[in-house]
Amino acid sequence: MATTPALSAPSAGASFEKTTIDRRELRGEDVQIEISYCGICHSDVHQARDEWGGSIFPMVPGHEIAGVVTAVGPEVGRFSVGDRVGVGCMVDSCGECEYCVAGEEQFCVKGNVQTYNGREYDGTPTYGGYSRQIVVKDRFVVAIPESIELADAAPLLCAGITTYVPLKHWRVGKGTKVAVVGMGGLGHVGVQIAAAMGAEVTVLSQTLSKKEDGLRFGAKEYYATSERETFKKLRSSFDLILNTVSANLDLDAYLRLLRVDGTLVTVGAPPTPDKVQAFSLIAGRRSLAGSAIGGLPDTQEMLDFCAEHGVRPAIELIAAEAVDGAYDRVVSSDVRYRFVIDATTIG
């Protein structure tokens, strides 16, 4: 056991406290990582405030982790001390089911182990990246390419993979017309990835307040969804709509923006059911789909893709003391575009 400083929420909605947690002794396949940076994902807020139910407290959130290897177990071949590495939303899975074998650990039949607010298969609660050190099985560690700063790499481990996978799965590329709904932590990365894949990208945001940024990130067009005219003008325009907003939208209105055989894929789950008219799908053979993170091979591929194409999140670096305030600003969408905690300030 090694004790390490951490930022912990003692109960639902409580302020974060500096404390220490124990990390396990290195097993054969384990990698010990000194955490440099950890991104703040909107799902951190949901879980720390127990908005989805079932949260485990005390909680140390954080699944956008970037750092440096400080030790490896005897069976680890892929990483060495000093390597720049990242950890995302999962830290274990069964390793044997068809999905694990295919490198799609997010679909593990046994259920994967979440990086925080989860339990290891032996029942031990998991603690995430708002800390100075973490010990993770090597399969769930990815290499961060040299050209990506560690602070920039952190948000890619969730926001990057969450947007990369649906864009890849639905074969976005040259000639594809993509709309990204929402210009937040996920959206601003999704726009960059879709553009880097060769797509013609349109942002659909509530207002035009972030238009300049959107165009800078690679969007060709930028429309306000608060204007009904947008939904008339863009009818039957897109092959894929990537919805990064976790609120209930007028899905029928968005589905009508799809071309024949188009897909509206959502990566954020609103708390209440969505409504959809079957006719919106039947007309134009359209699909409404969902997607969540991605497996480890895709996570590595995504980082390499971002390195090659210059995809970088826009971050606001904060100290541990600022996390409570940052949570409020995440909820009010007052961040351009992702908070990243400087882990050296944790303790």
Next chain:
Amino acid sequence: MATTPALSAPSAGASFEKTTIDRRELRGEDVQIEISYCGICHSDVHQARDEWGGSIFPMVPGHEIAGVVTAVGPEVGRFSVGDRVGVGCMVDSCGECEYCVAGEEQFCVKGNVQTYNGREYDGTPTYGGYSRQIVVKDRFVVAIPESIELADAAPLLCAGITTYVPLKHWRVGKGTKVAVVGMGGLGHVGVQIAAAMGAEVTVLSQTLSKKEDGLRFGAKEYYATSERETFKKLRSSFDLILNTVSANLDLDAYLRLLRVDGTLVTVGAPPTPDKVQAFSLIAGRRSLAGSAIGGLPDTQEMLDFCAEHGVRPAIELIAAEAVDGAYDRVVSSDVRYRFVIDATTIG
């Protein structure tokens, strides 16, 4: 103009009357068809009773038409007098848009012309197959293979193509696990087509009352959706669920029956919106989709496929006088499995 006997609904929900209608003089690309049989589709009932709104009266329904060519215009090369032919849901489209060029006339940008309860591009109302004769542009006429009886061919022109296209589009084949929801006019054909494509087919029907038929049509399993146990047992089982039921289902329960990357495709539109939890789609990267009929090349391909694989609807042949009663039996699902009108009884 040629006058021909027809069965007409004078107003919404009124009994059918024997009358005569005019068919246009043959234009260069026109095929004149003596109608032998016409199937009764559930959508005939919806439209004759104006349940979708906007119906045009008097109405001569019918878009499952099988008959024999009696004359052709001078520009028709594909058909000759005496040919056995069919007409489905469309009788015209722009012919120039990307979808028409691709043989996907159902997606015509200008809007295709429905076989009945529609209007030609010049404004003339269209009258369907509950009549003795029809004149149709050759592009919208398909050849009925020798091995398919005309009475059996009729329902394939809508029920067949409506189920064939989604099964083809979502790549059903050997190794695919398909569930067909509903064992009515569409479902009983869908089961046969999916099985003929090589899929392992399960029927999900309200009760087990049609189980023997389902297995005879090629299903391997048959479950009652009225039993909650069904939804536990079949969790994560199917690659594709073909939903032929036009009622609001508990879509979340059905989506959970899909494997990773599975699709629930619906071909029937309930009048009120469906509810769906985004999480049901996000977990397992599942899709909810819709599909409607198919283009002319696919319609011909479907008929040829049915001929080759022995796919035949189970029909109940009726005379013109029985149509009103048949409509009530369609609504109460009291038909195994498709009514077909013997057109010679119309007049």
